[in-house]
Amino acid sequence: MKPIKLTNGQIEEICKLAQDQRRILGFMNEAPIANDLFTILENLNIHLLQYPISSVSDRPAFSAVLLYLCEEGKELVFVGVNTADYFDKQIFAIAHELYHYFTKTGTHLSRLDMEDDEYNLIESKANRFAAEFLLPESQLREIIQAEFRDASLKLISIKTIQRFIARLQCTWWLPYRSLVRRLHEIDAITESQYEELYELSERDLQSEYGKIGLAINAETFRKLNRRTEEVGTSPQGIEYIIRNFEDHLISEDTFAETLQLFNRTPSDFGYEIIVEDEDLDDPMYFPRQEDMDEG
Structure with missing residues (x-):
């Protein structure tokens, strides 16, 4: 295919x-x-x-x-x-x-x-x-033209392009490989440049590209290259859960268990509900890898 x-x-x-x-x-x-x-x-x-x-x-x-x-x-x-x-x-x-x-x-x-x-x-x-x-493509083209006085990077060294991409990444927050693709899509780099750039170890902060990114903007670059492991939802999402409980659409146990997924408790919102520890530890209440694989 x-x-x-x-x-x-x-x-x-x-x-x-x-x-x-x-x-x-x-x-x-x-x-x-x-x-x-x-x-x-x-x-x-x-x-x-x-x-x-x-x-x-x-x-x-x-x-x-x-x-x-x-x-x-x-x-x-x-x-x-x-x-x-x-x-x-x-x-x-x-x-x-x-x-x-x-x-x-x-x-x-x-x-x-x-x-x-x-x-x-x-x-x-x-x-x-x-x-x-x-x-936007139009903005990317303008940035290239303004910096290199040319629409193409085909005569530019890989090291210079890496520094350019790192600055783009820290400003626009796209993944490294997405930016490499963008440059290839607009014909700003050659096929060989694309292949060489695409194969770089972009997540290793001790690699050449990693060191460049850290030198340009360490705080943002580290943030973009971190697996956040964050658990949470928007304020509207929490409000939706609370109103489902207040409208008796979900039980006290389900209310507490759902909030637990997002590191919240009913008491955070003025409700005193006791859920047995063994219920909170029951894996049926939490997303399982096999469930995601079946989705």
Whole structure:
């Protein structure tokens, strides 16, 4: 099976969608979204769920999931992100899920790595949208032109390109390999440059690229290359859980057990509920790896 290559028409459509949504959300091309992505979810009334689901292999069990629920005629939208993955890939995965949200492609589970996504048209489009949404092509071209006085990096040394990518990464918060892909997609680097850059050990902070990133912006670079393992949800998500309990849609035990997933207790919200320790320790109340693999 050959990797899917998006047509010029498909790319133009994706770029327009990303540009339109950035403008609607108040971001001009020169403005990085970066950490504001979490505020965007809140403004879109999308509930964020964060939970680490580790994998037996080096690759995460899944990247992110988009879920729709309907309660009393009202649609509720959730994005779940696997915090066992690197933080910059979490950012990319959320942007990926926004493509499915904006295009109304329905409930979606992203469990493939970008290499595998090359063989799926919708996933290829979602990945291209995520890259374009986080760093518009027009802005990337302007940055290259302003810095190198040329539209191409084909005569630039690999070390110089690495420093350039590291600065892009610390500003725009895309994963290293996504940035390498972006440069290749816009024909700014040659095939051989792409292959050499793509094979670098970008996660090893003691590697050549790792040292460059740390020298440019140690705090941001470490954050982007860390598996956060964070457990939590948006304030709206917690409120949804509480109201389900107050409306008697879930029991006291389920209320306490669900909050426990996000390191919260009923007493944090003024409710005194006692749940036996053995119940909280029961694995049936927590996501299991085999359950995720069946999703």
